[in-house]
Amino acid sequence: MNNGNQYQNRPMRRTQHSKMGKHPKPNRHSSLIKKLLLAAVAVFVAMIIFGGGLFMYYAQSAPKITEAKLSSDNATVIYDKDGKVLTRLGSQNREYVKKDKIPKTLKNAIVSIEDRRFYKNNGVDPIRIVGATVANLTGSSLGLQGASTLTQQLVKLSVFSTDASDRTLRVKAQEAWLALKVDKKYSKDQILEFYINKVYMGNGIYGMQTAAKYYFGKSLEKLDLAQLALLAGMPQSPTNYDPISNPKYAKSRRDTVLQAMASNKVVTQAQATEAQKESISDGLSETHETSTNSAKKNKIIDPYIKQVLQDLSDKGFDTAKGGLKVYTNMDYAAQKKLYDLANNDQTVQFNDDELQIGATLVNSKNGKIAAMIGGRKTGDVTYGLNRAVQTDRSSGSTAKPLMDYGPAFEYLKWSTYRKVKDTPFTYPGTDTKLYDFDHKFKGTMTVRDALIQSRNVPAIRTLQDVGISKATTFLEGLGITSKEPYNLNNGIGLYISTLQTAAAYAAFANDGIYHKPTYINKIDTNSGKTYTYKSKGVRAMSKATAFLMTSILKGVTTDSQGSGTAANITGMNMASKTGTVAYSKKATEANDIPSSASSDSWMAGYTKDYSLAVWTGYDHPNTSTGYLTQSQTELAQYYWKYMIYYLSQYSSNEDWTMPSTVGKKGTNQYYQIGEDYDETGKSDEYSKNNSSSSWSSYSSKHSNSSYSSRYSSSDADDDDSSSNDTSSEDSSSTPSYSSDVSSNDTTSDSTSTTTSASTTSTSSASDSE
The missing domain is CATH 3.40.710.10 (DD-peptidase/beta-lactamase superfamily)
Structure with missing residues (x-):
């Protein structure tokens, strides 16, 4: 029988092992890389957890945002001592336009230059954040739009200031959180309506409908492609892109918007090129139309308001950015009496209109300036010479x-x-x-x-x-x-x-x-x-x-x-x-x-x-x-x-x-x-x-x-x-x-x-x- 010999020809286990040779030595370099990768992943995960926790912590203390804040103007409001509105800087020049009256071309222009993924994102755009970060690091022009979506910009205009002190991690987190909430509650067209009516457009006016009347003497729906592109690009820097005072920079910005529209395929390249040929001064109005109630500053309060604005500037506030509520010490009844005695009331018989006056009324007990008049018969001059504060005449x-x-x-x-x-x-x-x-x-x-x-x-x-x-x-x-x-x-x-x-x-x-x-x-x-x-x-x-x-x-x-x-x-x-x-x-x-x-x-x-x-x-x-x-x-x-x-x-x-x-x-x-x-x-x-x-x-x-x-x-x-x-x-x-x-x-x-x-x-x- 061969049963006893069936293992005779098999090599022993020891012999097999000897034929396999020695074990390979472990790759220490590979092991170190794995450990580093695992550590990096751990740190990344920890950062995400920490960041998420910090985000939620900041989000809990975010200010409330309401439709009233989103739709209201962004003007600086000045009140008298009793809390009654004296003037609204900028808002009195705003004409609100509803979404169904906003040209689609304007919406396309704004989205193209400010937030191309506007219709796809949910108020915050991670891709945009990463892209803007890379572009800013490399100096690429692709960083032009920045990291904030249109919705985030709207939130900033509505509840935050544009001051450097508000450019903090806390504010950015709250801004993003509120943007998510706004995007969830309102339609994209509604968000665009809020934005278009809120942005500052230079020369003390807010909203693009008002800007259309001011710069072109027409409503938005009557403007051509080039004119709408100009308005769409102005909010980034209204003063620099003013077509009246800075036509060169205004044209450059307008052309950038037109090119962005072409890249976003909302107009053809041919249409964009043709619009770029249009002179920046075409259609500009010689007279600048604003709403009746606010085109003229109230003559009665003019000298006092001039000094309030100077005081605000001295305190570090920029009224052009809007959003301030300024409570003054003005006694409006006294202010009006000062004005009437100098201009309308015949109690004091001034001999001619050239004879001037300056007067200041102060509360004796606390130094609050109750009223001030800087001249009489001054015509339509706004913020002119204030003789109440001049110091070149002997007392x-x-x-x-x-x-x-x-x-x-x-x-x-x-x-x-x-x-x-x-x-x-x-x-x-x-x-x-x-x-x-x-x-x-x-x-x-x-x-x-x-x-x-x-x-x-x-x-x-x-x-x-x-x-x-x-x-x-x-x-x-x-x-x-x-x-x-x-x-x-x-x-x-x-x-x-x-x-x-x-x-x-x-x-x-x-x-x-x-x-x-x-x-x-x-x-x-x-x-x-x-x-x-x-x-x-x-x-x-x-x-x-x-x-x-x-x-x-x-x-x-x-x-x-x-x-x-x-x-x-x-x-x-x-x-x-x-x-x-x-x-x-x-x-x-x-x-x-x-x-x-x-x-x-x-x-x-x-x-x-x-x-x-x-x-x-x-x-x-x-x-x-x-x-x-x-x-x-x-x-x-x-x-x-x-x-x-x-x-x-x-x-x-x-x-x-x-x-x-x-x-x-x-x-x-x-x-x-x-x-x-x-x-x-x-x-x-x-x-x-x-x-x-x-x-x-x-x-x-x-x-x-x-x-x-x-x-x-x-x-x-x-x-x-x-x-x-x-x-x-x-x-x-x-x-x-x-x-x-x-x-x-x-x-x-x-x-x-x-x-x-x-x-x-x-x-x-x-x-x-």
């Missing part, structure tokens, strides 16, 4: 409480009955003489009488006693600074605005607390952020200083010799100061103008509730027609009076309470308890100004001066200094003057004036009084 004697007597009360602790000298005055170290309007001197008088009568020499003597340094410090505490060093002349005329003046006088009304004037109370952004603005009061002077000043300024309108009797309101608790600036002596002589002519007239004053400063004059002074007559200088007083009277019906007639640091002497004189002051000062150290013989000689020589009876004491306002013109022709000994004005005899434009406190350089015409 006349309204400067005296701010630079002379206020600092004297604050630092020298004067009383209201401290004696000051109204005697012949020559600036120390010079031959420059200072006069009042009447070319007379009244001898020694109290501070109260000197300020009420607005005598110049006592004011300058007071400033000498105070010193320029302390006067400057006092002014700075009231928000008044100057690039040029102050000098003695500034004591009877500061180059400040009605806004600065009203805010400074408000500190007297508010027991010495100064508030920086503010236009804006609150700003809400469309991303949900709120910015609140409030002026924090700072003590600019003691309660005693404020009270003493107010007690005197009350008499400006009530005292028989007060300079502002034309503004008196019987029974009203108010304080005020006038200011008038003399015309250039050179101009009066050259143009045969009365020597009583003035270039500027002011009235500034306050109640417990409001502070109002008014300037009147012509835009071109020192010309043959740019001067104010004596009767015209009272217009500022009348305007101030009627505005304050109007405001009285909405405010209290509260009087000021004498602080515990003030004592009373007689019927209307006050002093600071426990404080001593000198009866003589630095102004007495210059012997040339304090010689009794020189005054006696002057008085005798001018006892019958023709100036003495030119104006009655009730309306004389003896403010500022000399000529506006600083030429050597003004260096005669005869001053230029008018009813609220005094004069310096000029000798030089850079005369050195020395006091015991400091050495200053002054020109007698430096304040153009």
Whole structure:
């Protein structure tokens, strides 16, 4: 049998193994790659999980998006203090167009240039995100459309801002989440309708239908291919692609859109090429049509809104991007009254339409700017010259409480009955003489009488006693600074605005607390952020200083010799100061103008509730027609009076309470308890100004001066200094003057004036009084 031998010829297992040879060594390099790949996959998965979790975390806190937000305009809305709409920047120029009225060609153009996969994606396009990332890294023009879909752009315009601060991972995640929700809820045509009506199209207008009317004078459905392509490409950069101001860039963008349409096969290449040949100016309208309600800015609020826009810009907001809700401090009723008194109401009799005005009304207690007028009879000019904030006209004697007597009360602790000298005055170290309007001197008088009568020499003597340094410090505490060093002349005329003046006088009304004037109370952004603005009061002077000043300024309108009797309101608790600036002596002589002519007239004053400063004059002074007559200088007083009277019906007639640091002497004189002051000062150290013989000689020589009876004491306002013109022709000994004005005899434009406190350089015409 062969059974026993059947295994004899089989090799043993050991023999088989020996024939197979040795095992191959493991590939360590391959193993390392596998491990790295597995690690990379793990990291990638972890990143996806982490990213998804972070996305959902951000999505949960996403703002709500409603149809109202999607369909509303994206304008900046400005409100008054009561939350009522004053104006809507841009939206008033929007004409909403429904989806069935939107040309298909426009829809195709927008989709081709902004989001080719619009009809295929669900609001977010991963392919687009990857493609844009690669294109941006390589610098390819294919990155032109960016990563955001049209739906995401709509969401951004509706609930987020375009500020750099909103370009964060959180916002991008929320934007994508909301885009998914919008795409799910609304049809593609509805989304396009929202987008087309919301985008900013330059020149303060929103929406493509409005843009069609503005740029071409036609509705969208009447525009040709090239014109629709132009509009479709503008939202990316409305200013740069404006066909009127930037035709070169506008054409380049339009042609890019046309080529994108051809690539997307919504027009033929031949059609795109033909449209590209069309001139960018073809069909542009010479006049730009907008909706009736918004083509003209409201004249009543124009100057105030101009400053609000400037304030927004200073705060870092771009109103062109829209979406802001700006709550101002404007009292619209007061704003309208300011306008009507200057333009419509015949209560104040302005002589002609060229006579101008600037005025600012400030809340005395908090610095909120309640109203402002920048001119009268200005026509259809929008955001033109705002005379309420100009600082190139002297304020006349309204400067005296701010630079002379206020600092004297604050630092020298004067009383209201401290004696000051109204005697012949020559600036120390010079031959420059200072006069009042009447070319007379009244001898020694109290501070109260000197300020009420607005005598110049006592004011300058007071400033000498105070010193320029302390006067400057006092002014700075009231928000008044100057690039040029102050000098003695500034004591009877500061180059400040009605806004600065009203805010400074408000500190007297508010027991010495100064508030920086503010236009804006609150700003809400469309991303949900709120910015609140409030002026924090700072003590600019003691309660005693404020009270003493107010007690005197009350008499400006009530005292028989007060300079502002034309503004008196019987029974009203108010304080005020006038200011008038003399015309250039050179101009009066050259143009045969009365020597009583003035270039500027002011009235500034306050109640417990409001502070109002008014300037009147012509835009071109020192010309043959740019001067104010004596009767015209009272217009500022009348305007101030009627505005304050109007405001009285909405405010209290509260009087000021004498602080515990003030004592009373007689019927209307006050002093600071426990404080001593000198009866003589630095102004007495210059012997040339304090010689009794020189005054006696002057008085005798001018006892019958023709100036003495030119104006009655009730309306004389003896403010500022000399000529506006600083030429050597003004260096005669005869001053230029008018009813609220005094004069310096000029000798030089850079005369050195020395006091015991400091050495200053002054020109007698430096304040153009």
